[in-house]
Amino acid sequence: MSETKYVSSWYNLHSKVPESYVQPLDRRPCNAVMSTNKTIPVIDLAGNDRDEIVKKIIKSSEEYGFFQVVNHGVAKELVDETLRIFKEFHALPADVKESESSKDPNKSCKLYTSSGRNVADVAKYWKDSLKHPCPPSGEFTQYWPQKPQGYRETVGKYTQELRALGLRILGLISEGLGLSSDYFSGDLSENPIILSHHYPPCPEPGLTLGASKHKDPNTLTILFQEPNITALHVMKDGAWIPVEPIPDAFVINMGFMLQIITNGRLIGAEHRVVTNSSPSRHTIAYFINPSKEAIIGPAKEVTSSTSPPIYPSMPFGELLEKFMNNGPYFEAQFRL
Ligand SMILES: O=C(O)CCC(=O)C(=O)O
Numbered sequence: 001m002s003e004t005k006y007v008s009s010w011y012n013l014h015s016k017v018p019e020s021y022v023q024p025l026d027r028r029p030c031n032a033v034m035s036t037n038k039t040i041p042v043i044d045l046a047g048n049d050r051d052e053i054v055k056k057i058i059k060s061s062e063e064y065g066f067f068q069v070v071n072h073g074v075a076k077e078l079v080d081e082t083l084r085i086f087k088e089f090h091a092l093p094a095d096v097k098e099s100e101s102s103k104d105p106n107k108s109c110k111l112y113t114s115s116g117r118n119v120a121d122v123a124k125y126w127k128d129s130l131k132h133p134c135p136p137s138g139e140f141t142q143y144w145p146q147k148p149q150g151y152r153e154t155v156g157k158y159t160q161e162l163r164a165l166g167l168r169i170l171g172l173i174s175e176g177l178g179l180s181s182d183y184f185s186g187d188l189s190e191n192p193i194i195l196s197h198h199y200p201p202c203p204e205p206g207l208t209l210g211a212s213k214h215k216d217p218n219t220l221t222i223l224f225q226e227p228n229i230t231a232l233h234v235m236k237d238g239a240w241i242p243v244e245p246i247p248d249a250f251v252i253n254m255g256f257m258l259q260i261i262t263n264g265r266l267i268g269a270e271h272r273v274v275t276n277s278s279p280s281r282h283t284i285a286y287f288i289n290p291s292k293e294a295i296i297g298p299a300k301e302v303t304s305s306t307s308p309p310i311y312p313s314m315p316f317g318e319l320l321e322k323f324m325n326n327g328p329y330f331e332a333q334f335r336l
């Protein structure tokens, strides 16, 4: 069974995309409206002018909900090694991947395939993803894969570094919004998870998607994209903007929780992933997630009598369930 389960295992046996992977007409990349002149802002985190960096981060997050960072301080060797480990993981025999990713009976760590995120999904997606928690406490590490060799050590180091980078960026965002500098460092960032996505080559990229149009259900995402392949698109003003990979940069995007916390000022932008006829594409998504109990709602510092809360407050666990169950219809329903 596992031999045929993952897209990575069977994609090269077909010259056409199986019917269940063909998207409805209005979602196919071949029919998409692409933006011809916009790009996602790039921010140099090593710049001397801190105020300028803060301003750029806020402006990009208001306009696009996305930006890229360069000179972010995470060692290139560590990023390259982590990407190599994940690529090797997806290239392992299916039964090995399966046993390496199912050590926790509660399924904190899992390898899933072709699945979308919500009720709006009608066709399958051209990808396999490995996902597990990576909290600073080290809890759950005993359930992480042990293959390829060095997985736990490398992914452990990577997730520590990305946590520091994420908190640094959230600190800059807090500064720009008038929140305390440690606003996000407690239960709003307690439960990070890491996802390793593999999008194999696809014989008919015009018909399929690697990931549906979605907003991330978290606070902030730090994405590393394999160089030289463009496939991530961000929605702005009714058109898709491609996010070109920049060597050694990270893509930063606001999650829907940050949109709520900032009372709609920063956008949890919609994005999607297309496929390519070659080569294979790998990405690493680090999700900063609140604890289940953390109360998510507009921060009092960003609301006032003239700018009242537009969203209710509730525990993250409850909010996440509503978000996942209602998909794209959720946001309109959720507004006060
Ligand atoms: O792989 C990508 O380019 C994006 C992945 C993504 O959007 C996600 O994990 O939420």
Ligand SMILES: [Fe+2]
Residues within 6 Å of the ligand: 214, 215, 216, 271
């Ligand atoms: Fe996403």
